[in-house]
Amino acid sequence: MSSESITVHLVGDSTMADKDANERPETGWGMPFADRFDDAVAVANHARNGRSTRTFLEEGRWRPVVRQLTETDYVFVQFGHNDEVPSKEQHTTEEAFVDNLRKFVGETREQGATPVLLTSIARRHFDDGVPKDTHHEYADLTRAVARDRDVPFIDMDERTRSLLEELGPADSTALYNHLEPGEHPNYPDGIADDTHFSEHGARRMADLVLDGVEEVDLGLAAHVEF
Numbered sequence: 001m002s003s004e005s006i007t008v009h010l011v012g013d014s015t016m017a018d019k020d021a022n023e024r025p026e027t028g029w030g031m032p033f034a035d036r037f038d039d040a041v042a043v044a045n046h047a048r049n050g051r052s053t054r055t056f057l058e059e060g061r062w063r064p065v066v067r068q069l070t071e072t073d074y075v076f077v078q079f080g081h082n083d084e085v086p087s088k089e090q091h092t093t094e095e096a097f098v099d100n101l102r103k104f105v106g107e108t109r110e111q112g113a114t115p116v117l118l119t120s121i122a123r124r125h126f127d128d129g130v131p132k133d134t135h136h137e138y139a140d141l142t143r144a145v146a147r148d149r150d151v152p153f154i155d156m157d158e159r160t161r162s163l164l165e166e167l168g169p170a171d172s173t174a175l176y177n178h179l180e181p182g183e184h185p186n187y188p189d190g191i192a193d194d195t196h197f198s199e200h201g202a203r204r205m206a207d208l209v210l211d212g213v214e215e216v217d218l219g220l221a222a223h224v225e226f
Helices: 053-058 062-067 094-110 136-148 156-175 199-215 219-223
Strands: 006-012 041-045 074-078 114-118 176-179 191-197
Touching: 006 062, 006 219, 053 094, 062 094, 074 094, 094 114, 094 136, 114 136, 114 199, 156 176, 156 199, 191 199, 199 219
Parallel strands: 006 041, 006 074, 074 114
Antiparallel strands: 176 191
């Protein structure tokens, strides 16, 4: 074990979260991400399905994370999928979303740890062969908080839309949880989910996050194993 002990705390929604056996092959990107570091790094995945910044805080999920932070730790915060939908009970207003992101950033820094903000990963929605910008407002709010608070920032919305554009409507299907009827016992009727990932897709998403870790020059990058 290295003398340096680092924990990367993942705080977010279903696209990042660990999945139970009955949800597989749906895979959150935090799962393959956790396997990509040397022994100095532990990954604690606090992300949960269906959470927004507001419900994550209201359910008391943030406080235990803060209590265990040390100066060598990182907190990766990725929300927006559930915050941005007005019809969802998890909806968060734009003003509250900004306040919540600032809270995550400020309280992480108070413990001496390093916050990292990420925009949401693009949904697989195409318009005449071009990926639609499905997270525009809340992605921009995340960008603004990162800029205003000088927070390390990984623009996963932009990175994943580029990947979708590169692959196109047909090949990009493999990134998401698309199954034919009878293909997997957990989804006997099949599924066409353009938000959550296949195992392959989760690995691709984790790769994009790790590319971002290197580009923003986090010390964590030195512990990534390829």
